[in-house]
Amino acid sequence: MEDSTIQAVVNDAEVASFLARARKEAAPLCVDLSKAVTPREAEFLELGAALQRVAGTVEDIVEQAEFLTGLTSRDALDSFGAELTQELDRMQALLLLAAGAENESALMSIRATLAQLGEQLGSFKRIVKHLHMLGISTRIESARLGADGSGFGTLADDVEKLSVAIGRQSDSISKQSQALDALAATAMEQARHMLESQRRCTDEMGSQVQRNLETLLQLSHMSQELSQALGERIRQAHHNIGQAVSSLQFHDITRQQVEHVEQAMTDLLEMIDEHLAPGRDAAETDLELVAFMAELCAMESRQVRAASDRFVDAVTSFGDRLHGVAAAMDGLADEVALVRQDARVGGGSPRTALQGIEASINNIMQSIREFVAQGEAKGEVMDRVAGTIQEMGAFLEDVEEVGASIELIALNASVKAAHTGDKGKAMGVLAQSIQSLSHAARLQTEAIAKALSGVAASSEVLRTNSARFREEVHVEEALARLGVLVKGLTSIDAETTALFAEVSAAGKAVARDITTLANGLTMHHEVARQLSASAARLDSLQQQAAALAPGGHAGMHSARLESMLGRYTMEIERQIHLGIANADAAAGDSAASAGGEEDPLDGVELF
Template sequence: MDKGIETIVFPFASWGESLALMTEKLQQLSGSTEGEFLSIGARLQDYYFRAGSIDRLASDVTAQVSGEEVQGAIEHLVTLLDKMQNYLVDSEREAGLDCESLGNVLRLLEQVVEPLSGFSTINKVLRMLGMSTKIESARLGNSAAGFDTIAADVANLSVQVLEKSQTILTQQSSLCDTIRKTLEGVEKTEAEQIQRVQGILDKTRASLASLKEINSNCSVIASVVASASSEISKGMSEVVTSMQFHDIVRQQIEHVETALAELHHRVTSCGSEEMDLAVEMTDICELQAAQLRQAGDEISDAVRSIIDNLCKVSDKESNTASKTREMAGVADRAGSSFFSDMADDLKKIAAVFASNAEANKSITRAMTSVAGTVGEIVTYVGDIEHIGEEIELIAMNAQIKAARTGAEGAALGVLAEATQRLSVEAQEQTGNVSRTLLAVTETTESLFHDVGEEAENLENEIDSIVNELDSVLNSLRLLNENIIEKVQSLEGEVLALSCDIESTTSSISVHELMASGLSDVLGALNAIVAEAAALIPIDLAKGKTARLQELATRYTMHSERKVHAGFAGAEGFDTFSGSGSEESDDNVELF
């Protein structure tokens, strides 16, 4: 110190004690916050992984809702409903044809009544001719021998014709009643079944339309949830990355701590009149105060930024949870009861179609009965035809005998000729009945074959459709239950993460603790600077560049350089900037 300068005594001892307390305070502050920062970092890391898991689950739900498996099952169900609709149309058409065929059979059988009724008239005339023949035979006496026997034979045969024709009429009437009842039952059953099945099919199609709408809505919501979850996951990644600020601030505080510790060592071993040291100490304390202010501001801003970002993430998670609940509600509209109701309706259709198959079988049975009875009628008609031939033969014999009798047998010849004409008429009648019955037989045989084959084919087809329906509905039900389960799981994870984040943000106070501790140290530094400034002459408070160069070489972060440059001036940075080693450059954090 120059002799011309007045001797100034500096309170280095007091300053040394203060520097020691500040160094200790910074050590405690660094240590006390380290554990809390590590705890926050661990929780953020956990939230980051959970956000990623939610993102993957949301994407999985989106893929499943709009995936090929669900869409394929729905389209398969639509195809099966179309098959059932076609089956219904075919069944209605076939039933109409069957009823038309039965109506034709009924009309043909009704045509048999008229020729069969004619046998009653023929019988009456034959009986009258037989009685006349007996009378005439009795009048002629021995010359008309044998005519009474002929008359008896004709009378007997006429009775047989009547009996057989009456039997045929009875069977015809029974057949007509059977066909009418079958027609009535089939037409009524078909009308009711078609109306019922169509109603169920329409209801099922409406359910399918609802299912498609549900699936579409779920897909849209799931996409929104997946997109939000992806944004949240990215946001959490940025928050976790921002935790690096703690290492930066910690290094900055450690550098301040080292500088103050070195300064403490120097001031405790110096004389109380060392002006240069006092000036240097003032500059160092003022620079370290600037570094601590910058570190305090940085940590406060960073932590507040983390809290704000976490709050935003929490809000997004709450919105996501709301959307997820909405999706769960939408998906639940297609819950188990939805598919159970649809399955029950389709089982009703299957039951109706089974009843329809039974109706077809009833037609088959009716046709079997018709065919059997018609076969019996044909036999009776053949008997009548044979009887007519016998009557014709008897009449021809009678004519021959009457001719032999001469003029006296002329009346018997007329009677015999009339009997022959009736026998020919009876044969014509039986021919008409036979032709009608042949048409009945052909129609019943054709209907019997068609209905039987159709019933078997339709029964096989509906069994196949019903089995496919059970399989598709079961697949859709399982897929939907899986989606609902995942949606509920997603909602639970989203809500849990949101609650945990809210709990974390409300409990973060490390920045306040850090700010309070740094404020104490800054107060002590400012006090030393103020005391020293009051003692140091103004003209000596210069030359910061030379005194602070050594500190500048220790910086590892751009933020420290920036503070130093702002304090020492641009020229105070030249030496460091131009001569920094490659190793020190590698350690620089651009924060």
């Protein structure tokens, strides 16, 4: 429509000029409004894609963090602690068995018996001396008797031989006895040493196990605290991601609001054209139309400003939510790094608590190995003791044989003395002495035999213990089980150390990326500038119209404006229209409102 046509139709030149100007401004205003929000959808989609990537990364980190806390959870560590305690209890029982406290009393008994044996051997030596003297006397008496004593030369030889044999036996037994005593003394020393080692080992095990269990408990507490702290960070991240999802829907919401303004202005243009059309209905005066234009422009300006505020608020809120996710992930990384630091022995130690436990178990295992080596060495000595005692058992027969030989010689001497008659009376005295000696020898051999039997009996205890040690003390199996535990611990330690580092680094990295993304959000400033410019043009039109029709509708909405209420789709538009909401209130309705603990079905109506 040409300006001249408008001038021809409208009587008032000023009104005609305004309507012509309004027509010219309304169309580009609609174009500018449509350019402000709608084309931004691609940027919103990019932000949506970025949010999905962020959420994906956050979920990966959350999964790793949950796995990490699971590795050091109370259940896992309790189970490890129980297994460790059980293995070390078994080990202590084995050590007690290996130490063999009863060996000491057996060895003491052997040594006491050997001391008695020594005394008895001393008596035996006296018998040998008497025998030797009797042999010499027999030889002298045989020489004195001349031809009558020729048979006594053989007797003297027998007595001499017997004294030498007994002396040799006695020396052998004495030497064996001394060797045995020395061995028994060594074994006793070893047994005492082993008992001490066992006590030390047991004490060390007890205190180390206690320390390890305390460390495990600390780790478990740390893990529990970490789990809670991470849970809170994860909730923060999820909450912020959820709010960001809400914010990103505001492109659609503000687009609709702006489109409704566009529609209202397009309708106004048609209305003006209809009003100015030739043969128009004169039901509405020019000033009534201008008055409606004033109130419509004022209304649409408020709608545009509210839409602008909601858009800005949504993007700002999205940025804030991203910063919230970044803060949550940064905090999560810090929590993990802190626990990683705390999990080190004594704070600044380069060793982790689990490595400390590993080292402690390895120490225990080393002590056990050394202890078992001592046990084996002691077992060998015990075997030698038992072997020596067995060898000494062979002397029993020899000693008994000596007793029988003396008796035989005594009998032989008596018989020969009787054959010699009166000349052999002196020989009879010698025979009598040999007989007495035979009796004494008999008593000594019995005592020595008894002592040797006692030693042999004690050796059985040693032999049984030695065999039992070999059969029952399967330390290698127990050590292997401990080795498996240590291996498990090493694996957990390596995994947790790597995960601590990974989660911490990943948390920091994603926090940095999210912050960069959030700091790069600027589109809302341009949209706000464009919408603000459009609102200003609406304000200008409103002011021009209001100046031409100053009375307007006496502060009331015209019926036409009232009828527009039914065209809105959003409650906020209706509130603005009714004047019960302003731009600030509208902004408050946006996604920025972070809900606390709400019923998720709030705002949902199920039919």
